[in-house]
Structures are given as structure tokens and as C-alpha cells.
Amino acid sequence: xxxxxxxxxxxxxxxxxxxxxxxxxxxxxxxxxxxxxxxxxxxxxxxxxxxxxxxxxxxxxxxxxxxxxxxxxxxxxxxxxxxxxxxxxxxxxxxxxxxxxxxxxxxxxxxxxxxxxxxxxxxxxxxxxxxxxxxxxxxxxxxxxxxxxxxxxxxxxxxxxxxxxxxxxxxxxxxxxxxxxxxxxxxxxxxxxxxx
Amino acid sequence: xxxxxxxxxxxxxxxxxxxxxxxxxxxxxxxxxxxxxxxxxxxxxxxxxxxxxxxxxxxxxxxxxxxxxxxxxxxxxxxxxxxxxxxxxxxxxxxxxxxxxxxxxxxxxxxxxxxxxxxxxxxxxxxxxxxxxxxxxxxxxxxxxxxxxxxxxxxxxxxxxxxxxxxxxxxxxxxxxxxxxxxxxxxxxxxxxxxxxxxxxxxxxx
Amino acid sequence: xxxxxxxxxxxxxxxxxxxxxxxxxxxxxxxxxxxxxxxxxxxxxxxxxxxxxxxxxxxxxxxxxxxxxxxxxxxxxxxxxxxxxxxxxxxxxxxxxxxxxxxxxxxxxxxxxxxxxxxxxxxxxxxxxxxxxxxxxxxxxxxxxxxxxxxxxxxxxxxxxxxxxxxxxxxxxxxxxxxxxxxxxxxxxxxxxxxxxxxxxxxxxxxxxxxxxxxxxx
Numbered sequence: 001x002x003x004x005x006x007x008x009x010x011x012x013x014x015x016x017x018x019x020x021x022x023x024x025x026x027x028x029x030x031x032x033x034x035x036x037x038x039x040x041x042x043x044x045x046x047x048x049x050x051x052x053x054x055x056x057x058x059x060x061x062x063x064x065x066x067x068x069x070x071x072x073x074x075x076x077x078x079x080x081x082x083x084x085x086x087x088x089x090x091x092x093x094x095x096x097x098x099x100x101x102x103x104x105x106x107x108x109x110x111x112x113x114x115x116x117x118x119x120x121x122x123x124x125x126x127x128x129x130x131x132x133x134x135x136x137x138x139x140x141x142x143x144x145x146x147x148x149x150x151x152x153x154x155x156x157x158x159x160x161x162x163x164x165x166x167x168x169x170x171x172x173x174x175x176x177x178x179x180x181x182x183x184x185x186x187x188x189x190x191x192x193x194x195x196x
Numbered sequence: 197x198x199x200x201x202x203x204x205x206x207x208x209x210x211x212x213x214x215x216x217x218x219x220x221x222x223x224x225x226x227x228x229x230x231x232x233x234x235x236x237x238x239x240x241x242x243x244x245x246x247x248x249x250x251x252x253x254x255x256x257x258x259x260x261x262x263x264x265x266x267x268x269x270x271x272x273x274x275x276x277x278x279x280x281x282x283x284x285x286x287x288x289x290x291x292x293x294x295x296x297x298x299x300x301x302x303x304x305x306x307x308x309x310x311x312x313x314x315x316x317x318x319x320x321x322x323x324x325x326x327x328x329x330x331x332x333x334x335x336x337x338x339x340x341x342x343x344x345x346x347x348x349x350x351x352x353x354x355x356x357x358x359x360x361x362x363x364x365x366x367x368x369x370x371x372x373x374x375x376x377x378x379x380x381x382x383x384x385x386x387x388x389x390x391x392x393x394x395x396x397x398x399x400x401x402x
Numbered sequence: 403x404x405x406x407x408x409x410x411x412x413x414x415x416x417x418x419x420x421x422x423x424x425x426x427x428x429x430x431x432x433x434x435x436x437x438x439x440x441x442x443x444x445x446x447x448x449x450x451x452x453x454x455x456x457x458x459x460x461x462x463x464x465x466x467x468x469x470x471x472x473x474x475x476x477x478x479x480x481x482x483x484x485x486x487x488x489x490x491x492x493x494x495x496x497x498x499x500x501x502x503x504x505x506x507x508x509x510x511x512x513x514x515x516x517x518x519x520x521x522x523x524x525x526x527x528x529x530x531x532x533x534x535x536x537x538x539x540x541x542x543x544x545x546x547x548x549x550x551x552x553x554x555x556x557x558x559x560x561x562x563x564x565x566x567x568x569x570x571x572x573x574x575x576x577x578x579x580x581x582x583x584x585x586x587x588x589x590x591x592x593x594x595x596x597x598x599x600x601x602x603x604x605x606x607x608x609x610x611x612x613x614x615x616x617x618x619x620x
Contacts (some may be wrong), residue, residue: 023380024234025229025234025383028233029313032229033226074285075424077281077285078427081277081311082274085273111273114277114311115313115316116311120308120311121304124307128303129506169399170393170395174388174391175388175389175392177388178387178388179384179385181388182380182381182388185379185380185384186376186381189379189380189381192503192531263415263419266415268412271416275415275416278420282426282427285427286426289431289438290434292438292441293434296441296442300527375532375534378532379532
């Protein structure tokens, strides 16, 4: 029961309280880039969730089984980024071979994910927060993906309606998206300190 | 002969200026948003981040440009990431050794330079197609453009959130610090308004 | 055979580069490692020196004291002995960690030689909200811990700030962060005293006497 509680709290905290996009500024590029339509945003979110869970788990394993406590620790960043790049490549090949229709819809996003800061960022934060159980690392990585999906879908929903609004000429596009995002973070700030 | 050298000089100048304004990575290409928003609560960390990015960008552009003829197309991206990650690790070690306080303030955002789209974008778009000199100039132009943008953004935010710039008091006594500016909200809204301003100015110019 | 040849043809650059880059990192690390470690040590020493003004040197006295944390987790910390110019022991210091409002708060705490009074604390690292929780770094809170009895501390919303006692007045607007700091103190001090007693650095009776003092105060 106790472990379940910890996991649930960790999950809620990373989805809402410490949402990577809205409080840590991770994954802003796709957040601004592909949040134009809600179905695209959802596709991107799902792809990220998948890769982030995989790479979060793998990097935790590598960090704890190989790197920690040895002089190899300096190569942590290199290892992490290689794992992520590898995971993305693997997922791409796997999906292309076995789920061609899914690949069609994911296709464009997958290579982009390698340079999504949210993924490397999460791996680094797991290391920084000194998460020491594998289950917790998996739950946190999955939660980070869900949090990203949530943020990007909310944004896409707002932007679809924003198209109908009368925005000043010079603010059209990215500027108004950023300002909207700012107001959104203000709302999410209310959750801060909810879980400690 | 003289004509040719003139040509190359003007190309260099154009590449350098492109990064500063016409193709400014933050305002025009919307690249590298993550550090732009995260480290601009004060000028000092923003400047440190900018210098780190210049260093990594320069090194990776040099390396990529030198081996551009040997690259296999499908291993290209992997090669780029490997190069960038190496130099970021080196930059991180240097920061830890010579500027511990800054390294702590920036925290995980230093290793996150690896996934800063600016660097991989310049490696792909410029260094893997051009010679050494052009690549170096491009890196300098883009890097300085990025740093200047960060500093402007950080200047506005630091001034409004603490009344100081570069940790020196500039606002008069009656100024009430506006703490929200140093939080995520301030980052997003300041950048949004600055982008709007840049759009308006460049439209007037055209 | 052909496959291996193909493989090498495709990836020789990658393999060569990996070795080269690995070497580069190794050289940089070897060159800077000492300095980085020294930096971290210096930072801790500077903070402890700021806490205990007469201090001159710090040495690890007890390694790996186990502090039971929330969720049944155990964190470890080292207790340092604080020495003055003549090499006399004038107190103990340790690093304490606990959850704050946004992220972990890391403090350096110092107590006097008999573990009766706090010298106070300094923030080693925190990520509290700027302008609110961030104020734990300022003197308002720090001064209240100076000379406070080393035992259970209590956080109150209003009270006399100048009075040196076990009551800590919270910073308005940063109650949660102030509470976090007090909580860190309370989690660590008992364990640290137990360890110091077990190793014979302080006498158990002294701590008991202190407990009596506290009940008198109430």
C-alpha cells in the first residue's frame, strides 16, 4: 500500500505539479511547433510517451548498473543521448515493420523526438532527484510522457480556437502561442507545493 | 583574383550578419527555446549559457565541417549528437571547475545543450555542406546572435523581477519587485511580447 | 565475412570518433577532476566557516550517519568536527537534506561542542520560488536559529523574532519553506546527537539536562 502511494504521488507530481513543459521548459520546440491541430498534438504526445518511458527506464538501468560509482560517470551525457537516439531508431524500425498504418501517422514525429529536450531532460532529472528504485523510475518516465501529452493537447485545443480570434498582426503565430503558454503556466502554478 | 576574394569576404560578412538578425536563431527560426526560457531569469546565467553554446557550436561546427566528406548519410545524425555530447561534457566539466556557482544555477540545463536544436541544425544546414572558414563564421554569428537574444530577454526579466541588472541595483526605491517575472509565466510572456516587437519592427523596415 | 567488412566500411568513422572523443573527455576530466572536487569541498567549508565564525578547519568525524527519512528511506550524512585556530574542537557540522516547496532543500547545520545550541544554518542548494520561498536564504530566518536550543524546534506563525528560543517565526509568504527548514532540523538533530553520544563525543547527561531545560521553558 505504501509503495503504491509513493508511486501514485510521484505520478501525479510529474504530470501536474512538476509538469516538464510548464515548469521546467522542456520540450518547448514541439510544444510550439506541432500544437496547431489536436490530432497531430495527440500523435506527438503518444510517440513521446512511448520513447520517454523506454529511454527513462534504459538510462536508469545503465546509470545504476554501469556508470554509478565508477570513473565512467563523466560520460553520462554521452551515454544518455546515445541511448535515446538508439531507442528512437529502434522504435522507428519496429513501428515501420509491424504497424505500417501507425508509422504513417507517427512517421514525421519520430526522428524529431531525438532532439526533444523533454526526454533527455527527464533522464537527467531522474538522476538528479536520486530516484533509487526501478519501478519509480518507470512510473516517473511514463508520467512525464503523459504530462507532455496533456500540456500539448491543452495547447492545441486553445490554438484551434485562437484561429478564430482577432489577434494583432505582429503577434500572430508564435508570439501569441507563447503568451497563451505563459497564462497556462500561471494556472498550473496553483498546483505548486501540493505534493512534497 | 581580387574580385574573388571580395566575393568570399562578402559571403563571410553575410553569414555573420545572418545569425545576428535576419536568421536570428531565437526570434526568426524559433530554435533553442528550452534554454531561452529556462536560464533567462537573470543576466549572468544567461550570459554563461550563451558562452557555453558558442563554445559547443564552434567546436561541433569545426569537427563536422572537417569530416563532412566522410559522413555516411544514415549515420549522420548519430555522428552529430556524439560530437555535440562530447563537447557539452567538456563545457560542463569546465563550468564545474571554474564557475561552480553558475554551474549550480544552470543545473541540468547545461547537459541539455546537447538537444539544443540550434547546434544540430547548424551542423546539418551549414557545417556539413560548407568549408571550415564559413562554418566557423556561421557558428560565431549564430552563437553571438543567440547570446545577445538571451541577454536581452534576461535583462528585461531581471530588471522587472528584482530591480537589478547584473546584480546591481538600478531601479529607484519605490519599485516593487515583480516576482512573477522570474517564474515560468514571466519567461513565456516576455518572450512572446519580444517576438511580437521584433515582428512589428521588421515589418516596418520592409 | 562480407557482412563484417560492410559493417566496418559503414561505421569506421563512428568508431574512430568514439575513441577520439572518449580520449578527449578522459583528458579533460583528468585535468579538472581535482579542481572540481576541491571546489565542492571549498564551498562546504566556506559555508561552515560563515556559520561558525571562529572556525578554522573541518574534519570528518563520523562517516555515513543514517537518517531515516520519509517513505522508509534512509539518507546518509557525514558529521564534521569544527576546529578553531588552536585546533580545539568547538562544534559539529553536517549537511542535511529534506523536501522543500518545489524541490529538495540542502542545508549545512552546525551545533556547538556539547550539542546544546545551534550555530544556525546555511542553504547549500535549494530551488524555492524566487521572491517567496527563496527568503529562507535571508537573515530573517537564519538569525532565529542562531543560539536556539538543539532539540525539537517549533514553527509559529507569529511571535517574537528576536527572542532566542525553540520557537521559529515563519516568514510570511513562505510558511511552507520555513516549515521545511524546521522539519529538516527536527529530523536530523536527534539522530546526530545519538551518534555523537554513541561515539562518546558528548555525554548523554548533558542532552538530558537540556531536555529538562526545555520542559522548564514550557
